Amino acid sequence: MEEKTIAVLTSGGDAPGMNAAIRAVVRAGIFKGFRVLGVRRGYNGLIKGDLVEMNLRSVSGIIHRGGTVLYTARSPEFNTEAGMQKAIQVCRAHNILGVVVIGGDGSFRGARDLSERGYNCVGIPGTIDNDIACSDYTIGFDTAMNTAMEAVDRLRDTSQSHDRCSVVEVMGRRAGWLALRCGIAVGATSILVPEAPFDLQKDVIDRMVENQRAGKQHFVVVVAEGVGNVSEIAKEIQTRTGIESRATVLGHIQRGGSPTVTDRVVASQMGYHAVELLSKGIGNRVVAMKADKVVDYNISEALQMKKPFDFNLYQIAHDISI
Numbered sequence: 001m002e003e004k005t006i007a008v009l010t011s012g013g014d015a016p017g018m019n020a021a022i023r024a025v026v027r028a029g030i031f032k033g034f035r036v037l038g039v040r041r042g043y044n045g046l047i048k049g050d051l052v053e054m055n056l057r058s059v060s061g062i063i064h065r066g067g068t069v070l071y072t073a074r075s076p077e078f079n080t081e082a083g084m085q086k087a088i089q090v091c092r093a094h095n096i097l098g099v100v101v102i103g104g105d106g107s108f109r110g111a112r113d114l115s116e117r118g119y120n121c122v123g124i125p126g127t128i129d130n131d132i133a134c135s136d137y138t139i140g141f142d143t144a145m146n147t148a149m150e151a152v153d154r155l156r157d158t159s160q161s162h163d164r165c166s167v168v169e170v171m172g173r174r175a176g177w178l179a180l181r182c183g184i185a186v187g188a189t190s191i192l193v194p195e196a197p198f199d200l201q202k203d204v205i206d207r208m209v210e211n212q213r214a215g216k217q218h219f220v221v222v223v224a225e226g227v228g229n230v231s232e233i234a235k236e237i238q239t240r241t242g243i244e245s246r247a248t249v250l251g252h253i254q255r256g257g258s259p260t261v262t263d264r265v266v267a268s269q270m271g272y273h274a275v276e277l278l279s280k281g282i283g284n285r286v287v288a289m290k291a292d293k294v295v296d297y298n299i300s301e302a303l304q305m306k307k308p309f310d311f312n313l314y315q316i317a318h319d320i321s322i
């Protein structure tokens with residue numbers, strides 16, 4: 001009798017906690033009697049057949065490590081019918097009946113397409129952006145927030161010593177979740193996110209001047225990547241307020257590092273749940289966290305959902321930062 005085989009891959013930007021998810025998938029898979037294959041470098045590995053046999057020990061000592069031991073990639077080829085067909089041939093050749101895809105929304109589109117062609121896929125939200133609409137939480141978000149917060153705490157030390165304004169860019173091309181929470185945690189004077197329109201004069205400059213009159217001498221402005229160029233924003237702030245302003249881009253530092261407890265635990269729960277679905281012959285699902293419960297959704301439905309930005313928290317940040 002042929003062995004039942006499942007595969008696991010990581011795709012899109014890496015996120016701390018992806019390794020914990022891989023570990024859970026491999027261990028749960030073996031526990032449920034599957035042969036488990038690791039696919040290297042996302043969908044590129046599925047196209048090329050870059051597969052590695054996973055056993056209980058191949059995921060030892062990785063739960064605390066950032067990045068992904070399976071490597072990750074963005075694969076334009078998988079987005080084409082020819083690329084998809086190559087991947088299907090590889091799945092067929094290795095008798096793969098299901099694939100766990102750990103990644104973001106783009107990766108889930110690939111998982112949906114593969115499911116529609118007969119290969120059960122289950123997505124696990126792994127991205128520091130927390131921008132998966134169907135899930136309250138995405139693996140990597142907590143670690144990234146803490147990394148960004150610690151970095152801005154350090155910036156604050158120097159901006160305080162020099163009576164400066166620190167304009168800090170945190171990651172998030174289309175999502176301001178990281179900026180919002182990090183901004184509150186560091187007591188930023190202003191937080192700029194792509195979801196909320198802003199007026200530089202009213203929402204940043206006037207607030208700084210008002211705060212300065214009340215005795216504040218240093219400032220932190222947190223800006224999400226998608227909002228615009230932080231060097232230009234810093235220059236504009238300096239010109240209009242006369243307060244010396246410096247820009248810092250935190251960049252990929254936010255994607256690395258050892259995952260927090262939250263990321264390790266959520267990754268373990270989601271990995272286990274994904275394997276449970278596959279073991280019941282269920283695919284075309286995204287695992288999600290809703291009100292502290294692990295649930296799952298149809299991928300197409302999940303991709304159509306909208307995640308309303310937390311304007312209430314945004315307002316709180318605004319009101320308590322004067």
Ligand SMILES: Nc1ncnc2c1ncn2[C@@H]1O[C@H](COP(=O)(O)OP(=O)(O)OP(=O)(O)O)[C@@H](O)[C@H]1O
Nearest residue numbers: 012013074075078079103104105106107109110127
């Ligand atoms: N519409 C699609 N159809 C098939 N595959 C897709 C599609 N969109 C994306 N993919 C595949 O998923 C990969 C990852 O997508 P993307 O680069 O958008 O990252 P992501 O998973 O959204 O993660 P993040 O945005 O957090 O970095 C793409 O390189 C591609 O291989």
Ligand SMILES: O=P(O)(O)OC[C@H]1O[C@](O)(CO)[C@@H](O)[C@@H]1O
Nearest residue numbers: 013014127128129171172173225
């Ligand atoms: O590392 P790359 O490919 O430049 O992608 C950067 C993007 O990926 C993310 O880190 C999400 O994975 C976004 O916050 C950021 O905009």
Ligand SMILES: [Mg+2]
Nearest residue numbers: 012104105106
């Ligand atoms: Mg994405």
